[in-house]
Amino acid sequence: MSTLPDKTVERLSQYRRNLLICDANGKEHIFSHEIANIHHITPVQVRRDIMLIGYTGTLRKGYNVKELVELIGEILDKPEGQNVAIVGAGNLGRALMKYFSNRREKLSIVAAFDVNPDKIGTTLAGIEVYPLEKLKQIVKEKNISIAIISVPVNEAVNVASLLVDAKIKGILNYSPRPVNVPENIYLEEYDMVTSLEKVAYFAKNMK
Amino acid sequence: MSTLPDKTVERLSQYRRNLLICDANGKEHIFSHEIANIHHITPVQVRRDIMLIGYTGTLRKGYNVKELVELIGEILDKPEGQNVAIVGAGNLGRALMKYFSNRREKLSIVAAFDVNPDKIGTTLAGIEVYPLEKLKQIVKEKNISIAIISVPVNEAVNVASLLVDAKIKGILNYSPRPVNVPENIYLEEYDMVTSLEKVAYFAKNMK
DNA sequence: TAGATTGTTAATCGATTAACAATC
DNA sequence: TAGATTGTTAATCGATTAACAATC
Numbered sequence: 001m002s003t004l005p006d007k008t009v010e011r012l013s014q015y016r017r018n019l020l021i022c023d024a025n026g027k028e029h030i031f032s033h034e035i036a037n038i039h040h041i042t043p044v045q046v047r048r049d050i051m052l053i054g055y056t057g058t059l060r061k062g063y064n065v066k067e068l069v070e071l072i073g074e075i076l077d078k079p080e081g082q083n084v085a086i087v088g089a090g091n092l093g094r095a096l097m098k099y100f101s102n103r104r105e106k107l108s109i110v111a112a113f114d115v116n117p118d119k120i121g122t123t124l125a126g127i128e129v130y131p132l133e134k135l136k137q138i139v140k141e142k143n144i145s146i147a148i149i150s151v152p153v154n155e156a157v158n159v160a161s162l163l164v165d166a167k168i169k170g171i172l173n174y175s176p177r178p179v180n181v182p183e184n185i186y187l188e189e190y191d192m193v194t195s196l197e198k199v200a201y202f203a204k205n206m207k
Numbered sequence: 208m209s210t211l212p213d214k215t216v217e218r219l220s221q222y223r224r225n226l227l228i229c230d231a232n233g234k235e236h237i238f239s240h241e242i243a244n245i246h247h248i249t250p251v252q253v254r255r256d257i258m259l260i261g262y263t264g265t266l267r268k269g270y271n272v273k274e275l276v277e278l279i280g281e282i283l284d285k286p287e288g289q290n291v292a293i294v295g296a297g298n299l300g301r302a303l304m305k306y307f308s309n310r311r312e313k314l315s316i317v318a319a320f321d322v323n324p325d326k327i328g329t330t331l332a333g334i335e336v337y338p339l340e341k342l343k344q345i346v347k348e349k350n351i352s353i354a355i356i357s358v359p360v361n362e363a364v365n366v367a368s369l370l371v372d373a374k375i376k377g378i379l380n381y382s383p384r385p386v387n388v389p390e391n392i393y394l395e396e397y398d399m400v401t402s403l404e405k406v407a408y409f410a411k412n413m414k
Numbered sequence: 415t416a417g418a419t420t421g422t423t424a425a426t427c428g429a430t431t432a433a434c435a436a437t438c
Numbered sequence: 439t440a441g442a443t444t445g446t447t448a449a450t451c452g453a454t455t456a457a458c459a460a461t462c
Contacts, residue, residue: 004408008453013401014385014398060462091301094298148403196314199393200291255429268443
């Protein structure tokens with residue numbers, strides 16, 4: 001399967017989460033307009049996304065929830081799973097650890113890193129905190145391919161270069177400073193300050 | 208000024224943050240390609256964004272840093288400022304409080320809300336935590352127009368309806384459950400799990 | 415059947431980028 | 439001047455939506 005559009009990947013992740021809830025509630029089938037309502041989008045968009053992954057529903061019942069969850073898993077997940085590290089065990093880092101722990105079996109947070117001696121060696125939400133100097137070693141030992149950057153802004157660039165050196169494949173950067181990585185590393189940046197300022201701008205012009 | 212494109216608003220917020228750093232370092236002028244390099248985008252895009260807000264640089268020196276910061280402020284900020292509430296003082300909520308405190312003078316976090324009696328009445332990063340039942344009252348008293356939702360997923364929908372009832376103008380929802388709000392409220396949703404799954408998907412297909 | 419639904423192409427919309435004139 | 443830069447239109451790219459045939 002060739003690479004899916006960016007936005008379709010995001011939506012598939014969201015569909016799956018809500019489909020799992022439907023499944024847990026005993027719902028066996030779901031229509032495109034039901035999925036659409038949950039996510040504030042149009043039924044056409046749902047059908048198109050599902051078309052792109054090659055699944056087919058039935059006219060009377062819509063989509064089989066279990067089958068669709070299964071197929072989204074085949075598309076999004078790596079069969080043998082992927083291991084994740086969180087760099088920066090401050091407020092945000094700890095929030096992320098609790099948030100992600102035990103969420104997806106194919107995506108496990110297996111280590112955290114920090115420079116603060118008080119945090120090193122402790123365990124948060126079942127995840128051990130290692131000193132930043134051990135990053136390269138632990139990444140290799142634990143076969144970590146993805147990292148989340150949640151360090152203070154002035155450390156972000158340094159951490160990014162350590163991650164590149166450790167041959168990480170994907171980075172999710174939550175620090176507000178953009179970082180530079182080579183082309184063969186997938187980088188996603190999210191800046192909470194920008195999101196808040198954006199809400200403020202559009203809220204200002206509302207009603 | 209009519210409403211700017213979504214993406215331009217986001218970038219202006221980011222430009223400003225880095226321009227303030229440039230200014231603090233004593234840099235008086237900056238070229239479009241310098242701004243572009245910081246943000247991994249093209250100089251054309253920078254110039255187009257700046258064109259949209261009606262600023263003009265000079266051919267030899269580029270843009271005046273102080274003037275550009277000033278103008279972005281006039282576009283993004285409300286002159287009298289806007290007050291923000293954080294609903295949910297858990298890990299993520301506390302991270303957000305520390306993160307945002309004293310960041311922008313025109314955007315102040317003035318209250319937090321929670322249901323946990325142990326947290327109510329305490330002060331975190333200078334922000335008092337109130338009981339959720341007082342939301343409507345405090346929103347009115349403190350003239351709060353923007354709210355950040357950082358409660359556990361099963362409370363998100365309820366909190367959203369409380370916020371709508373309290374006549375909030377903009378909501379930034381960090382819970383992974385999409386919420387429904389009327390048309391006259393600006394809603395921005397961000398889902399950390401989706402971001403991580405997206406990085407995992409593209410990292411999987413890398414190299 | 416009539417009505418509701420899916421799957422898919424074509425049209426539209428919005429955002430980015432290419433191209434280039436103007437200018438210092 | 440030659441080279442570098444800005445400002446802006448037109449072209450392109452990517453994502454969403456409209457339209458509709460097929461089907462149960």
